[in-house]
Amino acid sequence: MRELQSLVNGVGLGALYALVGLAAAFVLRVTKIMNFAVGGIVVLAGLFAASSSGLPPALRLILLLLVGAPAGVLVHLVSTRWLEGRSQRPQEHDLGGVLVTVALATALQGLGYLLFGSDLRYATSVVPAATLSLGGGITVTTGTILLVAAVALGGVASWFVLERSGLGRALRAVSDDATTARLSGVRVSTMAYLAYALLGVLCFFVGDVAAEVVGVTPDNVFHIIVGALFGLVIGGGDRIVGPIVGGLIVGLTESVVNARGGQFTATVAQLGLVLVILLVAPRGLFPDRTSRAVG
Amino acid sequence: MSIVDKATVRQRIRDDRTWRRIVQLLVVALYAYGVFGGSYGFQATLTTVTFTAALAVAYSLVLGYLDVFNFAQHAVIGIAAYGFAITAVATGSVLFAVLVACVCAIAVLAAVAGLSARLTGFQLGLVTISVGTVFLTALTTFTDLTGGSSGIAGFPRWFEFSALETRAALLLGLGVLVGTGLLVKLIMSGRIGRLSVAIGDDEFLARVVGTNVVLVRVVVAVLCGVLTGSATAIWVQQQAVVVPTTYGLPMLIQIFLVLMVGGRRSIWGPVAASVVVVGVPGWIGGIDGNLLTILFALLVIVVVVRRPDGLFPEPLRDRRRSPLLLRRSRSSERPVIVGIEACRVRKTFGSVVALDEVSVAFEPGQITAIIGSNGSGKTTLLNCLNGIWQPGAGSIGLRWADGVDRPLRRARVHRLARHGLGRSFQVPRLAAGLSVRDNVGLAGDGWGHGANDARLQQTLERWDLTGWLERPVSVLPHGVRRWVELARLDLGGCRVLLLDEPAAGLTDDEVELLVEALLRWKADGCAIVLVEHNHDLVERVADHTVVMVGGRVVGVGALAELRDRGELGDVIGSGSRG
Secondary structure, three states: OOOHHHHHHHHHHHHHHHHHHHHHHHHHHHHOOOOOHHHHHHHHHHHHHHHOOOOOOHHHHHHHHHHHHHHHHHHHHHHHHOOOOOOOOOOHHHHHHHHHHHHHHHHHHHHHHHOOOOOOOOOOOOOOOEEEEOOOOEEEEEEHHHHHHHHHHHHHHHHHHHHHHHHHHHHHHHHHOOHHHHOOOOHHHHHHHHHHHHHHHHHHHHHHHHHHHEEEHHHHHHHHHHHHHHHHHHHOOOOHHHHHHHHHHHHHHHHHHHHHHHHHHHHHHHHHHHHHHHHHHHOOOOOOOOOOOOO | OOOOHHHHHHHHHHHHHHHHHHHHHHHHHHHHHHHHHOOOOHHHHHHHHHHHHHHHHHHHHHHOOOOOOOOHHHHHHHHHHHHHHHHHHHOOOHHHHHHHHHHHHHHHHHHHHHHHHOOOOHHHHHHHHHEEEHHHHHHHHOHHOOOOOOEEEOOOOOOOOOOOOOOHHHHHHHHHHHHHHHHHHHHHHHHHHHHHHHHHHHHHHHHOOOHHHHHHHHHHEEEEHHHHHHHHHHHHHHOOEEOOHHHHHHHHHHHHHHHHHHOOOOOOOOOHHHHHHHHHHHHHHHHHHHHHHHHHHHHHHHHHHHOOOOOOOOOOOOOOOOOOOOOOOOOOHOOOOEEEEEEEEEEEOOOOEEEEOOOOOOOOOEEHHHOOOOOOOHHHHHHHOOOOOOOOOOEEEEEEEOOOOOOOOOOHHHHHOOOOOEEOOOOOOOOOOOOOOOOOHHHHHOOOOOOOHHHHHHHHOOOEEEHOOOOOHHOOOOHHHHHHHHHHHHHHOOOOOOOOOOOOHHHHHHHHHHHHHHHHHHHOOEEEEEEOOOOOHHHOOOOOOEHHHHHEEEEEEEEHHHHHHHHHHHHHHEOOOO
């Protein structure tokens, strides 16, 4: 019974990772940078949500989404745009770029501690909080349902933006070959700004939901982003389904192993899982079907 | 890349030296004050500065030289510290505990170095961050062993300073720092230093000249582990207690900052940076820890973007002294490849067929030119011969000097190179962190058939490079970069040469020098594969010309004959002239 309950809890946690992973995958597709700062944005957004108790939840969510876009652009300016053109190596191999995003995540974490302390904080829920019984003593909170719904929504929205819209075509062109895209009249820098603005909105949304459902603390900055990026590595960043399934696998692993063997075993299990995937299937479980030429 | 004239470069080098002298003097003065006149508080902070600098300098072996970003360095230090404390309590032997600390640090660093061969920068970053999390979780999980948040105290020590013996503690730290600095300098001023810089700057280049990249990485990681483990074990004895809060993310950011600000391949730099980053806030006192972390993290970003070499980089110098490890290459004892052939080689990338049943043999003492339009598979063929890509079907045959048939089952790039397979690239590949002399001298580390200092000097003179030795390679003009690459090939004494458009971008005079070298290599009995668009050059030097179209060989013979055959004339065109 406890296993089943931890499975249900794991779906909620996995949905959170999947959402952050979707955001990270989105940025990865456009800028080829895995941005660790995403964890910092999510947590800070969640902390702001938790501290604005006076506002009606719906109004708070709308305000956060409005602030999200400029916040995303700011992160872009600091973590990637500034470094662009200065590095001599392709960005995906440039460790300096990774270090910058890790440093930014650390700075955002520090800001969280400075402003809000290290307590776990919750925000009032947009939907009424309740616990539903699934029978046999297994319960699910409306928050978990909300998270799963958000994943479905985020997945469909990402899919639509990336695969079905003209904007997505331009974004993908930039991702595949920035120079050619530039020569074809796509404004590469505008696309990157746009991607980060969308990222900011998505992160602030995730932060708000996380604050409602599981609570947020600056302690979790790296926990969240590492879990999400683990999901991205496991599922692969080529297709929308990658970070979603990957995030769920990471969340389920963490929840189920944690229930049986404790947090340490769970962390080791996640790391082991990711190492196996990286060494056996470096492009993840769902690689792009049209394999790309190399070189 | 901006064009910089000689005077500017000289000035820049001189400025750097002056700047360095000032920094060194200030650091020495600070320590003199600390040892002879400072207050207890001043000395205690300076001790922390000193140990942090020692750990940063040790870490520069991995982060600076190999360019491996290990985001679990705080865990490496933490594991060493806990390994020491737990062992010292359990066995009572300090010496044994120091050894355990070293083994702990070595184990993690060697694992990360081994993984770095298989993972991209981001993947390695992600995995190491997670390793750090695993470590911190372990500290709070196995509290019986680690003492939880109160940590471990009361272990036996070599150095039992009272709280007032801050001068003795400072001198101890200074000893550790000087020892670490000298060892790092010694290790990196010889062959292993050249190879590490080459790997850090251009891993692929290092492989092509015959470096076993994984081996060098692991060796350097082990050395880093020894230095980190022993420095940590001594610091822990000075602190007399091990608590988990010491080894969190702030420590990682602090060490990164010290190295990035000071210069990743520098020794004095991190010491000076440690004074600023660790010392100044300590002496001011009362600054909120979170605020400091934010400032430090933002400062890391600024430094990475604006001054990636740090504020106090070491001047470029030749790494030719006192090679401590991997003293010499044993290449002269290895069997030599003298000829190479492709047998029905097929290579596809997705649905694109890059090579289709290509069969060509390259014999000793002959120059074989490969021509064809862009995308016809010339470079792909070179890469297959070179062992960079394994053919999808067909095989690469090797001919050995002693006539023995010796199939290399896994023909890796660096192994082929060590048996005398040389390669030059369309765009010359040079290690930016090495001097011109060391860039040429790299040949002696991998290819190296009897490459010694006298032959190095001879080669530099032959290629007219002696006037460029003081310049950083990043400011060399294209022609000179090409000469550095070809001089390296020359010194390597390779018997099979794969040259990818060596004449591209050269002036007519420079092409004459190239022709001279090609004919000399031919007379020496080398098998030369010349991918080239310059048909004049091909006509002058090539014994055979192979024409490729769409991944297939469509003609073999003398260029003039091929051109006379009507159906090939269109394919070849006239090529570029000069």
